[in-house]
Amino acid sequence: xxxxxxxxxxxxxxxxxxxxxxxxxxxxxxxxxxxxxxxxxxxxxxxxxxxxxxxxxxxxxxxxxxxxxxxxxxxxxxxxxxxxxxxxxxxxxxxxxxxxxxxxxxxxxxxxxxxxxxxxxxxxxxxxxxxxxxxxxxxxxxxxxxxxx
Numbered sequence: 001x002x003x004x005x006x007x008x009x010x011x012x013x014x015x016x017x018x019x020x021x022x023x024x025x026x027x028x029x030x031x032x033x034x035x036x037x038x039x040x041x042x043x044x045x046x047x048x049x050x051x052x053x054x055x056x057x058x059x060x061x062x063x064x065x066x067x068x069x070x071x072x073x074x075x076x077x078x079x080x081x082x083x084x085x086x087x088x089x090x091x092x093x094x095x096x097x098x099x100x101x102x103x104x105x106x107x108x109x110x111x112x113x114x115x116x117x118x119x120x121x122x123x124x125x126x127x128x129x130x131x132x133x134x135x136x137x138x139x140x141x142x143x144x145x146x147x148x149x
Contacts, residue, residue, distance in 0.1 A: 004047055008038035008054070025066050033058030085134040093129040093141055098122065106141055115139045 012034035019027035036057035037050040045053070093108040099115050100122045106115035106129055117123060118132070118140055133140035 004050060005038045005041035008034050008041055008050060012038060025069055026062065029061035029066050030058050032061050085137075088131050088139065089133060091131050092144060093131055093139065095123050095125050095127040095129055095141075097125055099129075099141060103138070106139060108139060113137075113139045115141045117141060 012031045015027045015031035015034060019025070019031060033054045033056075037054035040050045040053040041047075088108055091108055093106045093113075093115070095115070096105040096107055096112060098104055099106060099117060101117050101120060103114060103116050104123070106113050108131060114137060115129075116135075116138055121142070123129065123141070123143060128144040129141040130144045131139050132142050
């Protein structure tokens with residue numbers, strides 16, 4: 001029984017490796033339970049008591065700590081990262097040519113895009129704009145106002 005703590009340590013490390021592959025925090029909680037059992041074994045607890053410690057610590061971690069961590073992670077990470085052309089919505093732009101509902105050109109983040117307005121608005125060149133949407137390869141723009149910035 002002198003090496004019981006080592007078996008719990010190996011178990012904790014194995015569960016930690018599985019957690020790194022799944023990243024759902026379940027195996028992390030079980031790994032912490034195994035570390036608790038390892039501590040009990042180091043203090044001289046018999047093998048059956050280390051199993052009870054493992055079970056109790058794991059249940060508490062899964063029932064209390066894991067939901068708290070998941071809610072915290074979900075609250076700080078966006079559900080879906082915005083990428084590609086959709087990431088341009090809300091960005092500032094500048095009219096290069098006259099822009100109306102039929103078309104025009106605008107500079108958005110250093111790139112020149114085909115642009116248009118959504119209504120009968122006509123935008124003069126060099127006007128500061130904001131991208132309100134993307135329609136295929138065309139940016140939908142509107143004049144930038146203080147409220148939009």
